[in-house]
Amino acid sequence: MEARISKVSPKRGWKNILESRAGNKTKYYVLIILFTVLFFICMAFCFVRFVKLAHDHKVNSLSYRMESLQLDETMFGVEHDFSSLYFNYDYEEEFDEHWAFSDAYLAYIKGKISEDKTPYIEELKAYLDTAPGGEKEKAARQYLEELEGR
Amino acid sequence: MKCTNCGSDFASDQLKCPYCGTVNEHALKLAKELQTYDAAYEQKREELLETGTNQVLKHLTVRLGVVFLAIVLFSFGFIAFYSYRFGVRSPYQVRGERYVKNKEQLAHYMDEKQYIRAYLLASRTDPTGEHFENYPEYAEDLTDIYTYCLVLTSVLQSMDSMDAGDNYPSLGDTELTTIQIFYSYGGKGEVKKELVQEVDGYLKNYYRLTDEEIERLKALGTGEQFTLDGSADIEGITKERMEEYFGK
Structure with missing residues (x-):
């Protein structure tokens, strides 16, 4: 019997992790890491913006x-x-x-x-x-x- | 218990009779049952651990997400509030009583002919910056003052260099373009007339241009080349004239 080749390509990338192929634990770990990274990026942005605003406020006083x-x-x-x-x-x-x-x-x-x-x-x-x-x-x-x- | 074969006494949990070696069926059955229970217990334990960890991770993810989101939203909100409340040209800084006071102050400076100061006030208190949309009645004059300030600062810088003993920073392309923009655009009111007189004065007395040359510069169309003594080398010619006049 001829071996059948699946037409459906295997899932790749982060979708693979977040959906069915990864275990539940991995899914949560990835989400936690993702949250944390995004959180620190946002905080860094806010910090820089705040420092600039505070500096401007001081300089313009x-x-x-x-x-x-x-x-x-x-x-x-x-x-x-x-x-x-x-x-x-x-x-x-x-x-x-x-x-x-x-x-x-x-x-x-x-x-x-x-x-x-x-x-x-x-x-x-x-x-x-x-x-x-x-x-x-x-x-x-x-x-x-x-x-x-x- | 007693052995079913030889009748000897031995402990009931022993799998064989220690005297004749007969298998203790009762103990064997118990051992097998115990093995099954152990396996089931291990399986259940693994299942519970897996489910428990997942539950903990799920809660942790959700809570962490909510906490992070709250902090992020709060931080962005704080930044937005801070820039609105304390920002230099924010609407908060120029609305209501402040706006009325600024307008009065601006009118006062214009009446007193403190044009540069009026321009600074307008520029600093208008959210549209140099468009002066907050002060529509003075917008044209303020634009003229703005371009005049560019001319004046370049002249002052040039004079500073002259005083410091450097080469004469003469009328370069940048200065000439600024002056052309000043002459070409803006209003036609009294303020503009005064400022034009001032710029004429700098061109005549500092850059040593003649009245005829100044008039030619004013009338110059877009894309037309300004020339002095038939030459486009404005910088070189003004430099020569300045050196000759100021004696360097």
Whole structure:
């Protein structure tokens, strides 16, 4: 008698394990391992996402940005104020003093390259009328002197 | 018990008479029964162990699955809540009273001509980012300010390099494209006019372009080549002019 060849191909892969061919125990072991692996993948994703969110939250907090701005001032000087304000998105009222100085600094920059320096000199003088003192006022006086050619 | 053959006394659990060797049928029967019971017992024990283990594994799988699923759902929920509650541009941060306050603040900055600050506020508090859909009445102006900021930062960077004693970072392709975009797109309001004046000032006073060249740059169509002194080498020509003017 001719040997019959089954038309049904043997089951392969994870379906084989989860269905009839594997013993019951193996099925449960595979499921437990699968759950555990997926669980740790999800937890790793959540952890990374949380760390990023927490970092963003910290970096965007007002106190952190204020500290960062003051650190920049200490390290690079008050001229760096505008860059710090711009790149850290420091738009809040708490940064009023720094924005006032930045406007004066931009006026100095424009005045430095312009032939007609008068409006920029006026702007610097207006700033100095209400200047808070300290490094900023000192720098603004230097800018004014430079523009006036003294 | 007594042997059925020789009548001697011997223990009833012995399979043969120790004196004559006659088989003890009663003990033999008991031994066979015991063997059958033992086999049945072993089989039952194996069956019970198998079923028990399966039951334990089944419960473990289900419970573990439920616990893991609960933890995963909780974690994702927590992350979603955290990003909604504390995210920089999340709807929570810009709705209700905050939105009203932001709009007032934005209007104040625009009135005070603190355009960059207004742009920063809008950009930081709009879930659509640079599209400014949260502030439709200022959207055009804010887009202009955004492109102006790109021009300004490149000019400031260039000036920093100049002050540091490096080579003159002149008007490169990137800066030129940014300036072209600034001139071509956006609104036509007062803010745009002011900003155009500022950019004209940088082009004229810093990059040393003439009024006629600036007007030509403004009128330049898409795909057209901007030239200075008949040459497309904008970088080289502006560099020469800057060196000549600023004296380096």
